[in-house]
Amino acid sequence: MTLGARFALGRLFERLTALAAALIVLALGVVLVDVLRDGVGVVSWRFFVDEPGAGPTEGGIFPAIFGTVALTLVMTIIVMPLGVGAALYLHEYASPTSRLAGLARAAVHHLAGVPSIVYGLFGLGFFVHALGGALDAATGQALKWAQPGLLWAACTLAVLTLPTVIVATEEALRAVPSEVRLASLALGATRAQTLGRVVLPAAAPGILTAAVLAVSRGAGEVAPVLLTGVASWLPDLPGSLSSQFMHLGFHAYVLATQSPDVDAARPALAGTVAALLVLTFLLNLVAIVLRARLRRGMEAS
Amino acid sequence: MRELTQPAVAARPGPPSVDAQRRAARWDLLVELAVTGAGVAGIVLLLLMIVFVVREALPLVLDPVQREQASLAKLLLPQPWRDGHAPALLWNPTSKVPKVSVWPLVIGTLKVTGVALAVAAPAGVAAALFTSEFAPSRLRTWVKPTIELLAGIPSVVLGSFALMTLASALQSAFGFDFRLNALVAGLAMSLAIVPVIYTLSDDALRAVPHTYREAALALGATRWETAFRVVLPAAAPGVLGALVLGVGRAVGETMIVLMASGNAALVSANLAEPTRTVSATIAAEMGEVVMGSTHASLLFLLGAILFVFNLVLNVTAGAWVRARLARREGAPS
Amino acid sequence: MSGTVPARLGVLALLSWAMSASAGTLTIKGSDTMVALCQRWASAFRDANPGVRVQVTGGGSGTGLSALLEGSTDIAMSSRPIAPIELERLKQRTGVDPVVVEVARDGVTFFVNPANPVRALSVAQLAGLFSGDVTRWSQVGGDDRRVILYTRETTSGTSEFVRERLLGGLDFAPIAQPLPGTGAVVNAVSRERFGVGFGGAAFSRGVVPLRVRVADDEVAPTPEAVKSGRYPFSRSLTFVLARPAEGDTKRFLEWIASDAGQALVVAAGFFPLR
Numbered sequence: 001m002t003l004g005a006r007f008a009l010g011r012l013f014e015r016l017t018a019l020a021a022a023l024i025v026l027a028l029g030v031v032l033v034d035v036l037r038d039g040v041g042v043v044s045w046r047f048f049v050d051e052p053g054a055g056p057t058e059g060g061i062f063p064a065i066f067g068t069v070a071l072t073l074v075m076t077i078i079v080m081p082l083g084v085g086a087a088l089y090l091h092e093y094a095s096p097t098s099r100l101a102g103l104a105r106a107a108v109h110h111l112a113g114v115p116s117i118v119y120g121l122f123g124l125g126f127f128v129h130a131l132g133g134a135l136d137a138a139t140g141q142a143l144k145w146a147q148p149g150l151l152w153a154a155c156t157l158a159v160l161t162l163p164t165v166i167v168a169t170e171e172a173l174r175a176v177p178s179e180v181r182l183a184s185l186a187l188g189a190t191r192a193q194t195l196g197r198v199v200l201p202a203a204a205p206g207i208l209t210a211a212v213l214a215v216s217r218g219a220g221e222v223a224p225v226l227l228t229g230v231a232s233w234l235p236d237l238p239g240s241l242s243s244q245f246m247h248l249g250f251h252a253y254v255l256a257t258q259s260p261d262v263d264a265a266r267p268a269l270a271g272t273v274a275a276l277l278v279l280t281f282l283l284n285l286v287a288i289v290l291r292a293r294l295r296r297g298m299e300a301s
Numbered sequence: 302m303r304e305l306t307q308p309a310v311a312a313r314p315g316p317p318s319v320d321a322q323r324r325a326a327r328w329d330l331l332v333e334l335a336v337t338g339a340g341v342a343g344i345v346l347l348l349l350m351i352v353f354v355v356r357e358a359l360p361l362v363l364d365p366v367q368r369e370q371a372s373l374a375k376l377l378l379p380q381p382w383r384d385g386h387a388p389a390l391l392w393n394p395t396s397k398v399p400k401v402s403v404w405p406l407v408i409g410t411l412k413v414t415g416v417a418l419a420v421a422a423p424a425g426v427a428a429a430l431f432t433s434e435f436a437p438s439r440l441r442t443w444v445k446p447t448i449e450l451l452a453g454i455p456s457v458v459l460g461s462f463a464l465m466t467l468a469s470a471l472q473s474a475f476g477f478d479f480r481l482n483a484l485v486a487g488l489a490m491s492l493a494i495v496p497v498i499y500t501l502s503d504d505a506l507r508a509v510p511h512t513y514r515e516a517a518l519a520l521g522a523t524r525w526e527t528a529f530r531v532v533l534p535a536a537a538p539g540v541l542g543a544l545v546l547g548v549g550r551a552v553g554e555t556m557i558v559l560m561a562s563g564n565a566a567l568v569s570a571n572l573a574e575p576t577r578t579v580s581a582t583i584a585a586e587m588g589e590v591v592m593g594s595t596h597a598s599l600l601f602l603l604g605a606i607l608f609v610f611n612l613v614l615n616v617t618a619g620a621w622v623r624a625r626l627a628r629r630e631g632a633p634s
Numbered sequence: 635m636s637g638t639v640p641a642r643l644g645v646l647a648l649l650s651w652a653m654s655a656s657a658g659t660l661t662i663k664g665s666d667t668m669v670a671l672c673q674r675w676a677s678a679f680r681d682a683n684p685g686v687r688v689q690v691t692g693g694g695s696g697t698g699l700s701a702l703l704e705g706s707t708d709i710a711m712s713s714r715p716i717a718p719i720e721l722e723r724l725k726q727r728t729g730v731d732p733v734v735v736e737v738a739r740d741g742v743t744f745f746v747n748p749a750n751p752v753r754a755l756s757v758a759q760l761a762g763l764f765s766g767d768v769t770r771w772s773q774v775g776g777d778d779r780r781v782i783l784y785t786r787e788t789t790s791g792t793s794e795f796v797r798e799r800l801l802g803g804l805d806f807a808p809i810a811q812p813l814p815g816t817g818a819v820v821n822a823v824s825r826e827r828f829g830v831g832f833g834g835a836a837f838s839r840g841v842v843p844l845r846v847r848v849a850d851d852e853v854a855p856t857p858e859a860v861k862s863g864r865y866p867f868s869r870s871l872t873f874v875l876a877r878p879a880e881g882d883t884k885r886f887l888e889w890i891a892s893d894a895g896q897a898l899v900v901a902a903g904f905f906p907l908r
Contacts, residue, residue, distance in 0.1 A: 010525030014435045020427035021436070021444055024495055028451035031462045031492065054677040054898075055670065085339025093336055104340045107347040113546070113611040115553020117580045118354065121587070121604045125353040129592065147706035159346055166343070190325050192332035220455030223555040223580075227587055233673045234689040235680065236659075243659070244689055249457045249556075256461035257560060258666050258692060258815030260903065261839040263824075265817070266465075273458050284453040288446050382805070389808070395696075395788040396805050464818065469825050478780050480826045481811060560818070563811040564787070575811045585814060589696030589789040591703060591723075 032277070039270025047271045051235040052246075057259060057268045065275055066237050067150075067245035071225070072215045074154035074241070075161065079214055082158070083165025084207055090166070091173040092195060112163035120224035123156030124148070128228060144242050151241040153229035160224060161214035168213050172206020173199065175294055209290040216283035220276065222249040232258075248276040354608060357601035360593070370595045371401045378402075392566035392577065394586070394596045401599055403606070405566035409483070409576035413558055414551040416487020416572060417494055422544055424491075425498030426533075429540075433506035434528040445503060452496030456556045463489035463561035475573075481563035483576040489557045494547040501546060505539020506532055538622040545618040549611050555580040579603045659687040660882055664698020664711035665791045666815050667834040668871055671738065671902040672711060675895060679886055686882050692815075695791025702876055703727060708883055710874040713740065713791035713834065714798070724876055733875040737890050739905040740834050741855035742792060742799075742867040745820070745841035749827045752776040754845040754852045757866055761800050763830060766807025771828060783810035784819045784831035792816065795869055796832055835860070836903025860905045871904065 001009075050060025086104065094101030132146035145151075176199050184194040200207070231244040232254050238245040252272045259265040317325070360367045374380075379388035380400060391400035428448070432441045468485045471477065477484075509532045517527040533540070558564075563575025564585065583600050590597040662672055669692040676688035691707075698710035699720055705727075716734055724732040744760060746752055755763075755774055762768035763781055772778040785806050786793035793812070797803060806812075813819050816833035823829040824840035831841075835855050845852040846866055859865040879887050889895050896906040 006526070007523050010523035013525045013529070014431075017427040017431035017435060020424045021431045021448075024424055024428050024499065025444065025447055025451070027492055028448075028454065028496075031454065031459060034466050035458055035462055052673075054674040082339050082342055085336045086343055089336045089340030093333060094340065101340065104343050107344040110612060110615055111343060111347055111350075113549040113615050114350065115549070115555070115580055115607045115611065117553060117555045117583050118350070118604045118607055121357075121583065121601060122350045122353055124587070125357055125601075126349060130353070143705045147704070159350075162343065162346070190329040192329040193325065195332065216453055220453065220457075222455070222457050223584055226584055231689045231691040232669055233676070233691070235677070236687045236689075239659075239687070244661075244691070249455050252455075252457045252461060253556065253560070254692065254815075256457070256464060257813065257818040257821075258669065259817045260670055260820075260837045262465075262817045262821040263840060269461065273461075276455055276458070277453075280453040280455060281450060284450055288449055292446075391805075391808055393788075393805055393808075397803050400805075465821070472826075478828075479782060479811070480822060480829070481813075559814055564813065565809055565811045567808060575809075585787045585812075586789065588693040589700050591700050 035273050036270050036277075038266040039268075039274060042267035043271035043274070047268070048275060052233060057255075057261070057265045061246075061248070061251060061268075061272055061275060063234055063237055064246040064248045064251045064272065065279075067230075067234075068219055068248045068276070068279065070238060071150060071154055071157065071245060071247065072219045074150060075157040075218050076211055076215055078155060079158035079161050079165055080207075080211055083162050083210065083214070084169050086162070087166045087169035087173060088195065091170050092191075092199065108163045108166050111159070112167075116160060116221055117223045119156055119160045120227040122159070123152055123224055123228040127152040127155045147242075148227070148229035148244060149242040150229055150238050150245050153225045153245075156224045156228050157218040157221060160221065161218050164217055165210045165214050168210035169203070169207055172203040172210065172294065175206060176202045205290055206294050209287050209294065212283050212287040212290065216280045216287065219283070220249060220280050222247070222253055225250060248272055248279070252276060351608070354601055354604045357592075358598050358605050361595070361598045361602055364598075367595045367598055370399060371599055375401050376403055390568045392582070394599055395589075399595070401595075403579075403603070405568050406577055406579045406582050406603065407606070408568055409558075409562070409566070410552055410578040410580070412483040412570075412572060412576050413487045413490055413562060413578055414548060416484055417490035417551045418544070418548060420488060420491035421495040421498055421547060425495045425543070425547070426502050426540060428495075428499050429502035429506055430528050430533065433503050434532060435524065445500070448496050448499050452500065454492075456493055456554055457560075459489050459492050460557040460560035463557060468561060477573045479563060479573060479575050481561055481575055482573050483562060484572045486558045486562035486576070486578075487572070489561050490551050490554060493554055493557060494550050497550055498543045498547040501543030502536070502540045505536040505543065508539065509535045538625055541618055541622060545614055549614060552610060553580055553607055555584045559584055579607055659689055660709070660886060661689050661691075661707045662709045662711060662873075663691045663693065663701045663707040664709075664874075665695040665713040665871070666692040666786075667713045667740070667790075667792050667836075668711040668738075670836065671871070671899065671904060674898045674902050675886075675890055678894070678898060679889055682889070683882075683885070686886075688886075694787065694789025695794070696789040699874065702732075702874060705876070708875070712872050712874055713869065714795040715870075716872070716874060724874075728876050730877045733878055735873045735875070735887060736870045736907060737873050737887075738871040738896075738899045738907060739860055740836075740869055740871050741860035741865045741905070742796060742832055742869060743835050743838055743855050744830065744832045744844045744846070744867075745823055745838055746830050746844060747823055747825075747827050748840075748842050750776060750830075750842070752844070753842065754847050756847040757800065760844075760846070764796070764806055764810065765801055765804060766809060777828070779828045782826050782829040783807060784822050784829055785810045785812045786816065786819065786833075787812045787814055790816075792833060796867070799867060799869075834904065857905050 047060045049062050051062055053059025090101055128148055135145040136143060180198050181194055184198045225247055229244050230247045230250045234244060234246050252269060255265045255269040255272060361371050379390050381388045382391055382400060390402040390404045392402055392405050393400040432444050463485055467489060468480045471485055472480045513531050513535055514527050517531040558578045559581040564577045564581060565575040566577040567574055583603050587600055669690055672690045676690055680686055680688055695712040695714050701707040702710040703723060721732050752775060759774045764783060768774060769781055770778055771781055816837045819831040819833055820837050820841055823831045845854045848866060853859050853865050855865050860868045899906045
């Protein structure tokens with residue numbers, strides 16, 4: 001092949017890669033426009049603050065927004081201590097040759113690959129039936145905890161997002177220079193003091209990123225909550241951790257597949273999807289910006 | 302710094318008391334235990350998950366009734382289903398005569414995953430090559446976050462797009478008999494996994510040392526040849542990791558296939574026919590089963606199949622990467 | 635990390651919220667067909683009785699009955715007859731006879747795309763379509779095009795009802811596509827020129843309901859034909875309870891049977907009891 005031909009061919013392939021990138025952005029843009037356009041001009045702000053009405057397309061989706069937020073909040077409270085703790089163990093405590101740490105790392109790696117519907121099965125079998133059943137037996141209550149509900153759905157999502165939190169927190173810990181740890185230890189601080197007063201504050205933005213990533217992942221998952229606690233129509237806000245709840249993603253699924261008149265439901269679907277996207281996109285955006293800062297900081301140091 | 306200007310002795314506490322030291326040591330131990338516990342939690346959860354999924358599927362082997370209702374032959378071999386028709390591989394566990402062949406579901410999963418990967422792998426890796434090797438840096442700083450942001454589109458949104466819009470568009474473009482089919486679901490799935498493949502591939506490509514590129518260019522390779530023959534192979538383990546994660550996500554993804562694949566459990570290679578996946582079957586049927594029934598055990602068996610598939614995929618990919626890295630390090634350079 | 639005062643307050647507030655006993659919630663679960671109807675009832679009942687919490691969840695008649703068996707719902711909605719073995723299982727669990735209450739009537743409607751010229755079919759022809767023996771529309775008087783079958787997942791009471799009533803309990807053709815909701819079936823048929831599906835009478839927008847040929851007559855699922863049972867796919871929509879109703883549940887059932895409750899049945903597109 002002549003030199004000219006090689007360069008021409010190379011340019012052609014380069015253009016093709018640009019085309020691929022453009023197509024991906026375009027395709028995802030088309031999805032958003034297509035799903036959202038039916039809501040424009042039809043969905044008002046009241047849709048987001050009202051409780052659902054009698055018909056599937058009447059009223060608002062406030063309980064679904066509240067349910068999604070409450071669910072992810074409880075999930076965050078459960079997953080963060082566990083995930084940050086595990087990352088601290090892997091990065092700060094375990095020796096690089098530790099068998100246990102190696103095993104833990106492999107486990108986290110495999111957990112990350114487990115399909116979300118399997119988490120749903122696990123949540124139903126372990127949290128709802130086993131743990132919930134034990135809790136009911138212990139407190140002598142007839143069926144309060146041994147049924148799907150907010151807490152169990154949150155626990156299921158917490159297990160689902162655990163790998164995300166661990167990986168992101170580890171990244172944050174790596175960004176803390178080891179000199180500050182050595183300096184702290186050299187001054188006589190214990191390891192716990194070093195962690196609490198030096199390492200964790202320095203890694204805080206990264207840990208926040210981990211939380212945000214977990215929330216944006218957890219808020220969009222429908223398959224696990226399908227089996228562990230979601231309700232189709234529940235105008236009252238969940239009253240306790242054992243209540244069932246409405247959920248934006250599940251509500252979108254119901255509107256798309258179960259309303260008597262799917263075309264009439266499209267504006268409501270668009271509004272529901274918009275609320276869901278605002279939740280996940282805003283959180284994702286925050287995570288992306290925080291992470292970019294963190295990485296820039298790392299490169300600078 | 303301010304402390305220096307203050308009367309030093311009065312402001313500074315003396316050396317920590319023995320009591321305080323003891324407290325600090327206790328705390329230190331406590332924190333170490335807590336943190337180690339959290340580290341072990343990952344292992345415990347994975348084991349719990351295996352135990353629970355397997356325990357619920359185990360009656361298929363242990364319980365004589367279930368063993369009869371879902372024998373190996375019924376799970377794997379064609380079964381008679383209707384007079385005048387040849388025995389077939391069917392999934393219909395709630396029928397009068399339950400049919401419990403896993404093949405239609407496994408084949409459905411493979412079909413949808415295959416389509417998704419065939420579209421998303423070239424597109425994702427090519428886009429990663431573009432942003433890491435060719436794109437001006439201004440463009441790159443926009444494209445990457447945009448695609449990462451789009452990775453946050455929940456799968457129900459992709460599912461309803463596929464169900465309402467994509468299916469009709471493909472049917473009118475290609476004249477499919479079936480509006481909902483493996484191709485529709487696979488294409489929608491490719492939208493779900495392409496950001497994953499793209500982001501991780503881009504990270505892997507960017508991690509290749511600049512010296513590789515400089516050496517190739519200095520030897521007279523074109524930009525494309527450098528990217529395709531030098532940088533991409535060097536980043537192969539990372540790119541493979543990206544593809545493995547993409548496959549894992551596609552195999553387990555539920556809502557898209559539940560909504561867009563047509564859900565008919567067929568043994569067929571035709572991508573334009575409806576298809577049913579393992580994950581959609583669990584989601585669709587789990588609600589009605591009575592725990593402890595053969596049907597429930599079967600659904601947990603399907604969960605176990607998904608679980609094991611991912612495990613095998615991860616382990617093989619990991620082994621391949623290690624072998625490759627070992628070869629590279631061992632090779633004379 | 636959690637040392638700040640607002641964080642502690644937040645945890646405290648959350649804990650108190652978590653511990654607060656939820657006032658008795660009336661949980662209703664089951665038939666997707668009935669979810670929209672039940673929402674209307676629950677919404678109006680709540681307005682008339684402030685303080686009563688009602689939650690409605692779909693998933694299918696099978697899902698509702700299975701939840702009733704587990705005890706995780708107060709009322710199971712069913713759009714199909716309850717099998718004796720299901721009642722037996724319930725009784726075994728509670729020791730009391732379960733209660734089945736008819737709450738509305740429905741006529742399962744078969745529908746096609748408006749572009750399809752077929753407007754009426756006999757029961758035998760419908761059975762041919764859904765069992766897979768008839769694969770082309772020309773075999774039942776339509777165009778020479780492939781029949782695209784839509785059914786519902788097996789959790790669906792409507793689907794089980796059709797399987798029993800139309801096919802005598804045999805399976806649907808393997809090529810039939812079970813979709814996760816009647817809305818999805820209607821939506822699919824309204825976009826698929828040669829599709830055919832079925833659902834409750836309330837679901838027929840954008841599609842054409844077929845008349846059913848009985849003897850020499852073509853019967854449409856009208857209120858009269860459904861009530862008299864002349865329409866061959868008439869059915870009862872029922873509530874199943876594990877034990878006789880009391881308290882809020884009882885009042886809810888009484889209210890549903892009242893004129894006000896039955897008026898909502900018509901509004902939802904189904905047929906009242908009287």
